[in-house]
Each structure stands twice: as C-alpha cells, then as structure tokens.
Amino acid sequence: MAELLVIKIGGGEGIELDAALSEIDGLVRAGTRVVLVHGGSHETNMLSERLGRPPTFITSPSGHTSRRTDRETLEIFEMAYCGKVNKGIVESLRHLGTDAVGLSGIDAGIWTGTRKNAIRAVDESGRTMIIRDDLTGRVERVDAGFLRLLLDNGRTPVLTPPAMSDEGVAMNVDADRAAAATAAALGADELLLLSNVPGVLRDPEDRGSLIEAVSSLEEVREAAKGRMKNKVLGAEEALTGGVARVVIGSASGASPIADARSGAGTVFEGAIA
Amino acid sequence: MAELLVIKIGGGEGIELDAALSEIDGLVRAGTRVVLVHGGSHETNMLSERLGRPPTFITSPSGHTSRRTDRETLEIFEMAYCGKVNKGIVESLRHLGTDAVGLSGIDAGIWTGTRKNAIRAVDESGRTMIIRDDLTGRVERVDAGFLRLLLDNGRTPVLTPPAMSDEGVAMNVDADRAAAATAAALGADELLLLSNVPGVLRDPEDRGSLIEAVSSLEEVREAAKGRMKNKVLGAEEALTGGVARVVIGSASGASPIADARSGAGTVFEGAIA
Numbered sequence: 199m200a201e202l203l204v205i206k207i208g209g210g211e212g213i214e215l216d217a218a219l220s221e222i223d224g225l226v227r228a229g230t231r232v233v234l235v236h237g238g239s240h241e242t243n244m245l246s247e248r249l250g251r252p253p254t255f256i257t258s259p260s261g262h263t264s265r266r267t268d269r270e271t272l273e274i275f276e277m278a279y280c281g282k283v284n285k286g287i288v289e290s291l292r293h294l295g296t297d298a299v300g301l302s303g304i305d306a307g308i309w310t311g312t313r314k315n316a317i318r319a320v321d322e323s324g325r326t327m328i329i330r331d332d333l334t335g336r337v338e339r340v341d342a343g344f345l346r347l348l349l350d351n352g353r354t355p356v357l358t359p360p361a362m363s364d365e366g367v368a369m370n371v372d373a374d375r376a377a378a379a380t381a382a383a384l385g386a387d388e389l390l391l392l393s394n395v396p397g398v399l400r401d402p403e404d405r406g407s408l409i410e411a412v413s414s415l416e417e418v419r420e421a422a423k424g425r426m427k428n429k430v431l432g433a434e435e436a437l438t439g440g441v442a443r444v445v446i447g448s449a450s451g452a453s454p455i456a457d458a459r460s461g462a463g464t465v466f467e468g469a470i471a
Numbered sequence: 472m473a474e475l476l477v478i479k480i481g482g483g484e485g486i487e488l489d490a491a492l493s494e495i496d497g498l499v500r501a502g503t504r505v506v507l508v509h510g511g512s513h514e515t516n517m518l519s520e521r522l523g524r525p526p527t528f529i530t531s532p533s534g535h536t537s538r539r540t541d542r543e544t545l546e547i548f549e550m551a552y553c554g555k556v557n558k559g560i561v562e563s564l565r566h567l568g569t570d571a572v573g574l575s576g577i578d579a580g581i582w583t584g585t586r587k588n589a590i591r592a593v594d595e596s597g598r599t600m601i602i603r604d605d606l607t608g609r610v611e612r613v614d615a616g617f618l619r620l621l622l623d624n625g626r627t628p629v630l631t632p633p634a635m636s637d638e639g640v641a642m643n644v645d646a647d648r649a650a651a652a653t654a655a656a657l658g659a660d661e662l663l664l665l666s667n668v669p670g671v672l673r674d675p676e677d678r679g680s681l682i683e684a685v686s687s688l689e690e691v692r693e694a695a696k697g698r699m700k701n702k703v704l705g706a707e708e709a710l711t712g713g714v715a716r717v718v719i720g721s722a723s724g725a726s727p728i729a730d731a732r733s734g735a736g737t738v739f740e741g742a743i744a
Contacts, residue, residue, distance in 0.1 A: 248523075273554075277518070282550050289639075289641045296577065301573075304558060306626055368558065
C-alpha cells in the first residue's frame with residue numbers, strides 16, 4: 199500500500215503556501231497519497247473587517263480560544279475557507295499537475311460530530327458566561343470510505359472546515375483536530391501540523407526553546423499555549439488513533455514538508471510517557 | 472439504469488431555493504440521480520458592492536453580456552459561488568437527508584475548456600475594444616467519469632463555476648451552458664434550466680408571451696434576449712449532445728421542478744427544425 203500522509207497547513211497571517219504545494223505535487227507524482235487540510239483564519243479575519251463585522255473570539259475557562267461563530271460569521275467563514283482559500287489551493291495544485299479536489303467537511307458528510315450547545319466562556323472582566331447559539335463543534339467521525347474512494351481514483355483531497363453537526367447544521371471546527379481525526383480514520387503513516395511557529399516552544403517568546411523529540415506528553419501539554427493547545431491535543435488524538443508519527447512544525451522555508459518529515463519541529467513518535 | 476436529471480438553478484435576485492431543494496431530496500429518495508448546478512450572480516454582486524468593488528459587465532458586439540472578471544473579481548466570485556451559495560445548498564440538502572457533495576468546476580477538473588484570450592466588447596459609446604486579461608471562458612470537456620463515481624456511490628453532486636482553463640487557471644464560465652455540457656456528457660434524460668423568468672418570451676416585457684413547445688429553433692433564438700441567449704444556446708447544445716428533453720422554466724412556486732418536468736416553461740423535445 200502506498201504511503202499516506204495527512205498534512206495540515208494553517209491559515210495564520212504570513213503563511214505562504216507555494217513551497218508546500220510544490221512539495222505536495224512532488225509527493226503525489228512519486229506515488230505518495232496525500233490528504234491536505236487547510237485553515238483560513240487570517241483571510242476570514244480580513245474579510246470580516248472589510249465587511250464591517252470584525253471577528254470576536256471566545257476564551258474558555260481553561261484558556262482555549264475559538265472564533266465566536268454566529269450565522270453571519272459562518273457565512274463569512276465559508277466564503278474565506280471554502281471559497282477563496284480552498285479554490286486558490288486547488289487551482290495552484292492543478293496548475294502544478296496534481297488532480298486536487300477541494301471539499302469542506304460538510305461535503306459528502308466527510309466530517310461530522312456534535313455542536314457545542316453550551317460553551318463556557320470567560321469575558322474580559324473574568325466572569326464566566328454560557329453561550330448557547332454558537333455554531334462550533336468537534337469532529338467525531340470521518341467518512342474515510344469517501345476519502346479512500348477519491349484517493350483510489352488518483353485524486354488528492356483538499357479539506358477545510360466547516361463540518362456537519364449531528365443536528366444537521368454546518369459548524370466551525372478546529373482544523374488541526376479535524377486533520378488528526380482524518381489521519382486516524384485513514385490509518386495515515388504520518389500527520390504533519392504546519393503553521394507559522396516552529397513547533398511547541400517551552401517559552402512562547404523564545405523560538406530557540408523548541409521541544410524536539412517528545413518524551414513526555416505532560417511536558418508538551420504544559421508548554422502549549424493558545425492555539426498550540428489544539429495542535430498538541432490533535433497530535434495526541436492521532437497517536438491514540440494509531441498514527442505512527444506526528445510532527446508539529448513550520449510551514450515556512452523552501453521545503454517545509456521535507457523539513458518536518460526529517461524531524462524539524464516537535465516530533466511525536468514511538469513510546470511516549 | 473436509474474433516471475438522471477441535470478437541474479440548473481440560477482443565482483439571480485429573488486430566487487428562493489427551498490422548494491426546489493426539497494423536491495430534489497424527494498427525487499433522490501425515490502432513486503432518481505440528480506446533478507444540481509447553481510449560479511450565484513446576485514450574491515456576487517452584493518458581495519462586490521459590500522467590498523467596494525461594484526461589478527462591471529461586458530457586452531459583446533452580438534449582445535451577450537458577461538461579468539468582467541479580473542483576478543480580484545474571480546476571488547470574490549469564488550467566495551460567493553463556492554463559499555456562501557454552494558455550502559449553503561449542501562447544508563440544506565444534507566439537512567433534508569440528501570448526501571450532497573459541493574464542488575466547483577475546477578475540483579477534480581470536472582469542467583475544463585478554453586479561456587477567451589481576446590474578448591471583443593462594446594463600450595457605452597458603441598466603440599468595440601479588445602480585452603485580453605479576462606478570466607472567462609467556456610466549458611468544452613466534462614469529467615463524466617468522476618461525476619458517475621459520485622453518483623454510483625449514492626452522492627448528489629452540487630456543481631458551480633468556476634471551471635479550469637487549459638492553461639491552468641480558474642475561469643468564470645456560463646453556468647447554463649456548463650449544465651448543458653454536463654447533461655450531454657452524462658447522457659442525462661432531462662435538463663432543466665430554472666431561473667427567475669418563466670421561459671423564453673416572445674416579448675420580454677410580457678410574461679404571457681411564453682414560447683411553450685419549441686417547434687422552431689430559429690424562433691427561440693430570435694426571441695431570446697440578454698441572459699436568455701445563453702440558456703437557449705445551452706438547450707441547443709444539450710439536444711445536440713443527445714439529451715432528450717430540455718425545459719427552460721421558472722425556479723419559483725411550490726414545485727418548480729415538477730412544474731418544469733410536466734411542461735411549464737419552454738420545452739425542447741423531439742424533432743425541432
């Protein structure tokens with residue numbers, strides 16, 4: 199069976215995709231199966247601003263942050279993630295020669311799960327409140343059969359949120375954890391989570407404090423702050439789901455995928471306490 | 472073989488999709504294979520206005536009009552067509568119970584063809600000019616194998632422009648003619664082209680002047696004005712491509728699809744001179 203990689207590239211500010219897309223085209227030409235998952239947060243923020251609806255974020259009592267997603271935000275989110283970013287990536291990959299298929303998690307029910315119907319959030323003054331109408335949730339099931347159908351036919355899926363809730367509405371989900379669930383469902387050989395940071399840092403202000411080979415999950419959990427928390431959770435979920443190797447690394451440079459595969463970043467592999 | 476319908480629903484102002492989507496869900500449940508093609512022109516116009524880039528249109532010397540599509544317009548177009556409208560339709564169909572898959576024509580190379588590298592356009596003062604950088608073209612090939620793969624697996628494709636040019640860029644294409652090419656490539660039993668007009672009118676100002684059963688292509692060609700020209704061209708292309716029946720009808724009312732199938736609208740069928 200050909201090697202299968204799930205590669206997630208973040209949608210944060212300053213992330214250039216050209217180098218990674220060119221590497222993906224090379225991998226696919228060489229016979230590797232690739233599922234690409236992408237974000238679009240920076241494009242969504244810019245579009246929201248231009249439309250006069252600046253984005254707002256929710257912070258949970260444990261310190262996770264997520265986009266406050268009402269119906270209008272979801273539509274803006276879909277325009278940025280599924281429209282501009284997804285189709286831009288598909289166009290670039292096809293231009294290179296990869297037979298890419300851009301899909302959101304709602305298409306064919308690729309990603310399904312539960313919407314959070316009561317989110318505890320902490321406001322600026324430290325008070326906890328409950329938000330009930332947020333269109334946010336978690337991917338719990340992946341239609342691996344549909345993705346295999348595409349891969350078996352030589353197509354390269356390019357996936358992005360939203361996902362479909364069990365009650366039948368589109369919902370924003372964390373793309374790192376969706377990528378992890380996808381890697382686990384497909385039995386991927388490797389999961390790469392690439393973004394605009396070099397990996398998990400012991401000190402978020404010091405890019406030299408990178409945790410390289412992970413020997414203790416406790417250590418990376420404690421070190422992970424902000425958006426990195428979801429990447430570490432995703433890495434753990436992928437490992438638990440049977441993925442042999444996860445790398446949290448950088449999307450920058452001339453060969454971010456080769457770099458991550460050769461160990462640049464925070465590597466989860468083998469026996470970890 | 473199960474009956475196969477290609478249904479195009481326009482994206483003009485005032486078109487409500489709920490009734491048609493509910494009918495599609497009923498058809499799919501009853502075992503009919505459906506490929507839905509949709510537009511998004513009104514959403515694109517509104518988004519363009521909100522982003523401070525009001526849409527502009529090109530009129531050809533023969534009177535066809537099309538959206539002037541530079542790179543930024545293409546991105547806005549993708550946000551509206553592939554993001555908001557496509558994902559909204561997929562969400563609604565899935566909520567009803569249909570296993571919908573939203574795709575643009577660039578995904579999997581479903582729609583490919585030639586970009587127009589020199590468009591003759593007439594400006595307001597009647598002068599003809601040549602536009603070379605427009606991202607507009609025509610669907611010449613349809614990957615029917617990919618669409619059959621989806622249909623054979625119980626999925627309902629929901630397709631929308633853009634398409635992929637042979638030079639490897641995304642391009643705006645007329646969705647009526649793309650739907651016609653799709654119906655021909657799939658050997659569809661019937662093509663419905665539904666929009667906010669009741670069919671081809673002898674007098675565009677008089678909704679009572681509807682041409683019902685088409686007996687002369689010359690007559691409908693002459694009667695078709697503005698955007699209706701592309702629908703008539705699409706109908707002719709589908710007939711030439713082997714589709715047995717084409718109806719240009721209204722997307723309005725409680726049962727627009729059943730109405731069109733039972734003959735409400737302009738019907739192209741059988742021997743036409």
